[in-house]
Amino acid sequence: MTIGEQLKRERMLLGITQKQMCAGIITDATYSRVERNKNEINIIDLICILNKWQISFNDFFSPFDISPINQEIGYAFINRDIPKLEALSKDRRVQDESHQFEFRLIKAILNDKVEDLSFDLKQKGRWQILPVGEFNTNFLFKLQLVMPFYSFEENKSLISYVLDSSKEIDVTDKSTSFLLSVLVAYTKQCIRRDQIDEARKIIDFIQNFPNGSSVYVYKALALYYLADIEKDEKRKAKTKDLIELVGYSKFID
Numbered sequence: 428m429t430i431g432e433q434l435k436r437e438r439m440l441l442g443i444t445q446k447q448m449c450a451g452i453i454t455d456a457t458y459s460r461v462e463r464n465k466n467e468i469n470i471i472d473l474i475c476i477l478n479k480w481q482i483s484f485n486d487f488f489s490p491f492d493i494s495p496i497n498q499e500i501g502y503a504f505i506n507r508d509i510p511k512l513e514a515l516s517k518d519r520r521v522q523d524e525s526h527q528f529e530f531r532l533i534k535a536i537l538n539d540k541v542e543d544l545s546f547d548l549k550q551k552g553r554w555q556i557l558p559v560g561e562f563n564t565n566f567l568f569k570l571q572l573v574m575p576f577y578s579f580e581e582n583k584s585l586i587s588y589v590l591d592s593s594k595e596i597d598v599t600d601k602s603t604s605f606l607l608s609v610l611v612a613y614t615k616q617c618i619r620r621d622q623i624d625e626a627r628k629i630i631d632f633i634q635n636f637p638n639g640s641s642v643y644v645y646k647a648l649a650l651y652y653l654a655d656i657e658k659d660e661k662r663k664a665k666t667k668d669l670i671e672l673v674g675y676s677k678f679i680d
Contacts, residue, residue: 484673501568506607567605607645
């Protein structure tokens with residue numbers, strides 16, 4: 428499934444022409460090439476088309492997801508879906524100690540309560556969760572769970588490893604959204620610590636990442652944080668409005 432194929436599917440369900448689908452946003456010739464996978468479409472234009480026809484952003488991208496239980500947890504975490512995580516935490520498949528500990532960390536991170544965790548729990552998260560010798564969805568998900576327990580310099584080294592390893596990730600790979608979620612979390616950490624050059628480097632990486640089904644919201648978030656760094660309140664507000672329009676306001680602190 429590609430962005431073009433999904434747009435075509437939604438258009439056919441609406442019973443409208445290509446010209447109607449994109450009117451006032453992009454030319455019908457450009458849109459036709461998008462449907463035929465000859466052109467990419469940028470995030471702003473995609474959001475405008477989806478909003479024009481009242482197509483849910485989440486529903487639009489749902490066919491791209493693969494969700495065994497661990498991926499369900501991972502996707503729910505990076506999407507900040509707390510009700511889904513609460514339901515998953517009660518699933519009989521994840522009642523083991525390891526999964527339940529991860530849920531405690533997830534809850535603390537999403538509710539900004541990491542500092543309330545005991546010293547022992549923080550140490551356990553620091554030393555026992557991150558898998559060694561692999562670079563995949565599982566590693567990227569768990570990296571986000573332990574980043575709050577590492578120093579900035581330690582995280583900087585881990586992100587350097589991530590950036591080097593990410594050269595092997597294809598834009599259609601299921602790891603893409605986890606990779607970009609890690610980088611957005613690190614960008615926020617950089618800004619909080621006034622490491623602006625490092626933040627700009629990560630934002631530039633995200634903005635230059637090839638477009639794909641898992642990429643658009645993270646590019647929008649990168650634009651938002653860039654506007655924040657540059658104190659461009661007008662651009663920041665506009666980008667925030669776009670992010671809220673597609674239901675991702677929970678990503679913005």
